[in-house]
């Protein structure tokens with residue numbers, strides 16, 4: 469797709485980096501749209517705006533809603549830590565979480581067979597692309613005035629190293645902001 473790693477790395481050295489609202493040329497694929505079908509409309513709006521107007525790196529929606537069976541399987545594999553996942557449907561049947569993967573050179577930038585190490589994050593060389601996606605998501609959420617929490621920065625302090633679980637792909641509508 470677009471953007472060399474060098475450019476991304478440079479961009480991310482500046483924490484106060486402001487993104488310009490401008491068509492990125494990226495659009496949701498059919499597969500990504502299908503994954504968003506049962507995601508809460510507010511989170512869906514943030515993902516769409518981040519992808520079409522802000523992100524420097526293309527990304528794909530790899531997970532929206534999960535059944536309890538799927539979630540249990542992930543917990544057993546060590547790819548998720550909780551049965552209270554916000555990917556599970558709420559009372560209205562919506563997931564309040566999405567997982568976004570960096571779409572790099574025509575493929576998802578990491579091996580899905582290696583989910584466990586990805587979620588536990590051994591600081592894969594690919595994490596810079598995920599920082600770009602995170603910045604775009606935060607910028608889009610701010611514009612729409614929709615609060616989001618990023619799995620790579622649960623407390624929103626801009627640091628990725630002060631958490632025991634760094635989940636680069638995960639974004640959710642926070643429970644403490646009126647979302648069930």
Ligand SMILES: [Zn+2]
Pocket residue numbers: 531555565566567637638639
């Ligand atoms: Zn997730």
